[in-house]
Structures are given as C-alpha cells and as structure tokens.
Amino acid sequence: MADSKREIERKYEATDATRLPDLGRVAGVGSVAHEGVMELDAVYYDTEDLRLAAGNVTLRRRTGGSDAGWHLKLPVADGVRDEIRAPLSGHVPARLTALIRSRVLDAPVVPVVRLVSARDVHVLLGDDGAPLAELSVDEVRAERLSGGDHRTAAWTEIEAELADDGDPAFLDTVGRALEEAGIRPATAPSKLARALAETGSAPTRPREDEPRTAGDHVLGYVRRQAEAIVALDPAVRRGLPDSVHRMRVATRRLRSALRTYRRVLDREATRPLGTELKWLAGELGVDRDQEVLDARLRARLDALPRPLVIGPVRARLRLWSAAGRSGSRRRTTAVLDSARHLDLLRALEALLAAPPLLPGAAAAPGDELARAVRKDHRRLAGRVAHALEQTPGPERDAALHSARKAAKRARYAAEAARPALGKPAKKAAKRLKAVQSLLGDHQDGVVARGTLRALAVQAHAAGEPSFTWGLVYGREEAAAAATERELPGVWHRAHKARIRRARGH
Structure with missing residues (x-):
C-alpha cells in the first residue's frame, strides 16, 4: 500500500563554518526539540537519459530514519512536492512504476546516484508543543552509479520542511532568520539535482530561447x-x-x-x-x-x-x-x-x-x-x-x-x-x-x-x-x-x- 504526503520545504547552502542561529528565538517558536543525528542511505533511480530528473521527479529507495521505503516525489510548485511512499522491497513497486510511466514510457529505470547523509534534526515547536517545522543539517556524500563513472561529491546543506497542515508563511520566517545568520538559499532544487551536476552530466532540458518566429x-x-x-x-x-x-x-x-x-x-x-x-x-x-x-x-x-x-x-x-x-x-x-x-x-x-x-x-x-x-x-x-x-x-x-x-x-x-x-x-x-x-x-x-x-x-x-x-x-x-x-x-x-x-x- 502506497501513501502520500505533501512536502513543502526550503533548502539552504552550508559549509563547515556554518552555525545555526538560535532557533528558539524564531518568531512563533516556543521550543526546539533536538532529535540527534540519523544515518540515511538512499539510491535514486532513473532512466539512462535521466527522464525523471529532467521533469524534476525523483524516485528513491531509502533506508534509515523513520520513513524507510520507496519514495516518489512529484513536483507541484516551487518548493512543493507530493511524496508517494511504498514499503521497502527489492524492486520498484508496481504503483510507483505506473506513476512514472508517462515520463519513462518503456525505458527501464536503473540506479543512478547513491546519497548517504548524516542528518542532524531539530524540530521547531509552537507554544502549544505542536510541531511547526523540521530543520535539519545534512552532511551528504554522493556517488554516481550510472554511466560507468563512479565519481563522488560531498557537501552540507540545511533543509527546513513544514509540518503537516502548517502555514507556509512560517517557512518564510525561518528563512529570514537563517539569512540574517549569513545562510543563503541553495542554488540546486534538490539533493539529486546537485549530485547529478557534481558527479557527471545533469539532465538536458529543451532550451527556451526568446521566441522570434x-x-x-x-x-x-x-x-x-x-x-x-x-x-x-x-x-x-x-x-x-x-x-x-x-x-x-x-x-x-x-x-x-x-x-x-x-x-x-x-x-x-x-x-x-x-x-x-x-x-x-x-x-x-x-x-x-x-x-x-x-x-x-x-x-x-x-x-x-x-x-x-x-x-x-x-x-x-x-x-x-x-x-x-x-x-x-x-x-x-x-x-x-x-x-x-x-x-x-x-x-x-x-x-x-x-x-x-x-x-x-x-x-x-x-x-x-x-x-x-x-x-x-x-x-x-x-x-x-x-x-x-x-x-x-x-x-x-x-x-x-x-x-x-x-x-x-x-x-x-x-x-x-x-x-x-x-x-x-x-x-x-x-x-x-x-x-x-x-x-x-x-x-x-x-x-x-x-x-x-x-x-x-x-x-x-x-x-x-x-x-x-x-x-x-x-x-x-x-x-x-x-x-x-x-x-x-x-x-x-x-x-x-x-x-x-x-x-x-
């Protein structure tokens, strides 16, 4: 059985010198729960010519954390995706295969990138103790699995994800606090996009030149x-x-x-x-x-x-x-x-x-x-x-x-x-x-x-x-x-x- 979740998040650049601001001072935050560090191991699947990535769609099999399993993320708007989940198995679940068929047609999907992340999680809570957002600092190691070139890359990023049924305006408040601390929005829309760019070729998209004729x-x-x-x-x-x-x-x-x-x-x-x-x-x-x-x-x-x-x-x-x-x-x-x-x-x-x-x-x-x-x-x-x-x-x-x-x-x-x-x-x-x-x-x-x-x-x-x-x-x-x-x-x-x-x- 697959289930789905609306994911609203913002991503930010980080370095070894990056220091988080005092999250407890962010407007609307009553307290911060530090949940510690978890290890996540995800293998991303795509066609050889990266049809899913070209459409900002990601398909992964991930272990570790509280939501291990297969995850398919479909774009809704900038910073908003629907995540459809399915239990762990050795092959892509049939329902997820159906949901990507219009993009991949009959091309096989194969492992293209492996991402191993050490995720340091902070949950921002309101005055009533209800979660507002989850902010994590991810140390990411990427390995290219396709194309015969197993190049690697590593970086650190910060991710702020809105809690279920939360107000998206709260992410703006968090973003202002991070930027005041010198932390800048990420240039890549996702970990996979950055991994593809830094370990080999990224997907090709049709050029959108100014129409003349x-x-x-x-x-x-x-x-x-x-x-x-x-x-x-x-x-x-x-x-x-x-x-x-x-x-x-x-x-x-x-x-x-x-x-x-x-x-x-x-x-x-x-x-x-x-x-x-x-x-x-x-x-x-x-x-x-x-x-x-x-x-x-x-x-x-x-x-x-x-x-x-x-x-x-x-x-x-x-x-x-x-x-x-x-x-x-x-x-x-x-x-x-x-x-x-x-x-x-x-x-x-x-x-x-x-x-x-x-x-x-x-x-x-x-x-x-x-x-x-x-x-x-x-x-x-x-x-x-x-x-x-x-x-x-x-x-x-x-x-x-x-x-x-x-x-x-x-x-x-x-x-x-x-x-x-x-x-x-x-x-x-x-x-x-x-x-x-x-x-x-x-x-x-x-x-x-x-x-x-x-x-x-x-x-x-x-x-x-x-x-x-x-x-x-x-x-x-x-x-x-x-x-x-x-x-x-x-x-x-x-x-x-x-x-x-x-x-x-």
Missing part, C-alpha cells in the same frame, strides 16, 4: 500542452481533483493548435496525432461529462422548493449516477496503461524532436499567427450565424453545439497567439471564452433534458411520481431559451474584439 511560438505552445499531458498522467491515476479535466483540456488545446496552425506545422504529418488526441480526450471525457451532468441535476433539484420534490427523486438520481460512474476510474487507468496511449506519448516526443515545419514557421508571428486566429474567428462567425437562423428545436441545438466547438478552437487559437500578439489576443480570448461558456451551458442543458426524460420514464415505470422530473425539464427548457436570447449580445462583443488585419496588408 511563428514556428517558435507555435512549438512553444505545443510543448507546454504536451508537457501538461505527461505531468497530469500521475495526477489522474491518483484521482486528484480536476486532474482529468485539466488533462482533457491540454489534449484539446494541443489538437486545436495542430489544426489551426497548419501553415506552420504540416497538417498531413500531424493528422494521425490529432486523431489520437481526439481519442484520448473522448476517453477522458466519459467520467468528466458524467460528473458535470450529475452536479447540474443535483443543483436543479436543490433549487426547487421542498413541496415540489415529490417521490424518491434523489434516491433515483443517486442510483443513476452510481450506474453511470461505475468502473469509470478503472477505465481511465486502463486507457493510460494502454499501448495506444504510450504510442501517443511517443508520437508527441517525436513531434517535438523533429517538428514538420512549413515555410509559414519562418514568418513573423504578428502576421502568421494573426492570420490563423482570424480564420478560426471567421469559421465561428459562420456557425453562429447559421445557428441563429434556425428555429428553436433539435436543429438549432445541433448548430449551437457546432458553434461551441468552433468557439473553443478560436479561443485556443487566440490563447496560443497571446505571447506574440499581446493585449488584442488576450481580449479576444476572454470574449471568446464567454461565447464558449454560454454555448457550453446550452449544450449541457440539451444533454440534461435527455437524461431527465429518461429518468422520468424510469420513475413512471417503477410506479413513482414523475412530476418533479418534468418540472426540472421545463426549467432546463426555460434556461436554454434564455441562453439563446443572450447569445447575440455575447457574440457581438466577441466579434468586436476580433484580431483585425493590420493596415497595409
């Missing part, structure tokens, strides 16, 4: 979405809140960029990847769409006066929701474990390693990106106009749904172009998002009405009153009509904010 901007956007898909894979496997939605959005943004910027990236070469991105977004959407619909129906019921909720409507909704979501988590994990998904990740790597650039990639971003954004905006304008021409009913619903897809693509195009086009692209993306949200709510209502009708039929067949389901259906119809009345105004504001052709072009 349209191709630079498009590839930068594509790379960010691809990195998000890889980074969110373990979060989805762990069931973290909003992770499925964020991964699905990154997938859609990437697919949209490949379609929009076809004068930059060869669409014939990227079309197979686009097909696979559509597949992944669809698979991720099964659980997400059910979750959104469930929340919508619950909110509609909650908004009804109690006398109008007749019969076991909430119980029936719970049964429907449970049936719809049964096995969805297992299905999502199976998708991420599939050979098809791994092939998609390999295709993303290949695209970034050798992008199929067209002549448009060398163009000035202000010209090429603006042209693509305007084209997507024109497509959206045509679909909105077509939808508004339809009479209310299924045909208009379908046309509005088509317009929603075009609004999403136009918005993503503007977002991708924002670094190059600046404020006009930012304003356009904001207004397009409003159109997308309005049309998205309309489509959610269309789906909800279909579900409400099915629930009413089920209730009637079971001898239950169907009055409440019909009432909610009617409210959904009224909400859809209000949305359709609101659309022309929202669209007008978005159309005014479109990216215009520069004079002289």
Whole structure:
C-alpha cells in the first residue's frame, strides 16, 4: 500500500563554518526539540537519459530514519512536492512504476546516484508543543552509479520542511532568520539535482530561447500542452481533483493548435496525432461529462422548493449516477496503461524532436499567427450565424453545439497567439471564452433534458411520481431559451474584439 504526503520545504547552502542561529528565538517558536543525528542511505533511480530528473521527479529507495521505503516525489510548485511512499522491497513497486510511466514510457529505470547523509534534526515547536517545522543539517556524500563513472561529491546543506497542515508563511520566517545568520538559499532544487551536476552530466532540458518566429511560438505552445499531458498522467491515476479535466483540456488545446496552425506545422504529418488526441480526450471525457451532468441535476433539484420534490427523486438520481460512474476510474487507468496511449506519448516526443515545419514557421508571428486566429474567428462567425437562423428545436441545438466547438478552437487559437500578439489576443480570448461558456451551458442543458426524460420514464415505470422530473425539464427548457436570447449580445462583443488585419496588408 502506497501513501502520500505533501512536502513543502526550503533548502539552504552550508559549509563547515556554518552555525545555526538560535532557533528558539524564531518568531512563533516556543521550543526546539533536538532529535540527534540519523544515518540515511538512499539510491535514486532513473532512466539512462535521466527522464525523471529532467521533469524534476525523483524516485528513491531509502533506508534509515523513520520513513524507510520507496519514495516518489512529484513536483507541484516551487518548493512543493507530493511524496508517494511504498514499503521497502527489492524492486520498484508496481504503483510507483505506473506513476512514472508517462515520463519513462518503456525505458527501464536503473540506479543512478547513491546519497548517504548524516542528518542532524531539530524540530521547531509552537507554544502549544505542536510541531511547526523540521530543520535539519545534512552532511551528504554522493556517488554516481550510472554511466560507468563512479565519481563522488560531498557537501552540507540545511533543509527546513513544514509540518503537516502548517502555514507556509512560517517557512518564510525561518528563512529570514537563517539569512540574517549569513545562510543563503541553495542554488540546486534538490539533493539529486546537485549530485547529478557534481558527479557527471545533469539532465538536458529543451532550451527556451526568446521566441522570434511563428514556428517558435507555435512549438512553444505545443510543448507546454504536451508537457501538461505527461505531468497530469500521475495526477489522474491518483484521482486528484480536476486532474482529468485539466488533462482533457491540454489534449484539446494541443489538437486545436495542430489544426489551426497548419501553415506552420504540416497538417498531413500531424493528422494521425490529432486523431489520437481526439481519442484520448473522448476517453477522458466519459467520467468528466458524467460528473458535470450529475452536479447540474443535483443543483436543479436543490433549487426547487421542498413541496415540489415529490417521490424518491434523489434516491433515483443517486442510483443513476452510481450506474453511470461505475468502473469509470478503472477505465481511465486502463486507457493510460494502454499501448495506444504510450504510442501517443511517443508520437508527441517525436513531434517535438523533429517538428514538420512549413515555410509559414519562418514568418513573423504578428502576421502568421494573426492570420490563423482570424480564420478560426471567421469559421465561428459562420456557425453562429447559421445557428441563429434556425428555429428553436433539435436543429438549432445541433448548430449551437457546432458553434461551441468552433468557439473553443478560436479561443485556443487566440490563447496560443497571446505571447506574440499581446493585449488584442488576450481580449479576444476572454470574449471568446464567454461565447464558449454560454454555448457550453446550452449544450449541457440539451444533454440534461435527455437524461431527465429518461429518468422520468424510469420513475413512471417503477410506479413513482414523475412530476418533479418534468418540472426540472421545463426549467432546463426555460434556461436554454434564455441562453439563446443572450447569445447575440455575447457574440457581438466577441466579434468586436476580433484580431483585425493590420493596415497595409
């Protein structure tokens, strides 16, 4: 069984001459418990080309101390990582292997560095005796285990780690006390990063030069979405809140960029990847769409006066929701474990390693990106106009749904172009998002009405009153009509904010 812990810490440089300040005088500290020195022996695992380290991910097997075992650390933000632990064993635990699969693919992980540390631990306690943070002075000896060169390095560092559920601002207070004593923040983000740098080669990361051409901007956007898909894979496997939605959005943004910027990236070469991105977004959407619909129906019921909720409507909704979501988590994990998904990740790597650039990639971003954004905006304008021409009913619903897809693509195009086009692209993306949200709510209502009708039929067949389901259906119809009345105004504001052709072009 693996468990996890949110780790918030700061690291500082130290030398043999470094002296800790009086920690008992740090604001908020009531007392300091010196727990003595412990010996820690950790072997870090990675691929031969250091794929985990390149993503600021660490995997280690450690003995000594109170938390001996396997530790996988995944980045959350600067100075914040999630540590997933598993008991000691002779091989990498299966769950941890799954959590690194999106980065290592099918490359084996091998021992790359061994760190042996003498850790002198001080626990900072509040006035009530509750732990606030742990401050340790670590004397580290590093040995390179991979690459045939067993070089070594040694250094001393200070680490301040926040206690569980502690206030991160307390680490700022500790940091000020250390810096006033002449102790400076560490330049390396982790022990492993420093060990790799001092015992041989560190992982190579893509250079992020200032983007100059349209191709630079498009590839930068594509790379960010691809990195998000890889980074969110373990979060989805762990069931973290909003992770499925964020991964699905990154997938859609990437697919949209490949379609929009076809004068930059060869669409014939990227079309197979686009097909696979559509597949992944669809698979991720099964659980997400059910979750959104469930929340919508619950909110509609909650908004009804109690006398109008007749019969076991909430119980029936719970049964429907449970049936719809049964096995969805297992299905999502199976998708991420599939050979098809791994092939998609390999295709993303290949695209970034050798992008199929067209002549448009060398163009000035202000010209090429603006042209693509305007084209997507024109497509959206045509679909909105077509939808508004339809009479209310299924045909208009379908046309509005088509317009929603075009609004999403136009918005993503503007977002991708924002670094190059600046404020006009930012304003356009904001207004397009409003159109997308309005049309998205309309489509959610269309789906909800279909579900409400099915629930009413089920209730009637079971001898239950169907009055409440019909009432909610009617409210959904009224909400859809209000949305359709609101659309022309929202669209007008978005159309005014479109990216215009520069004079002289």
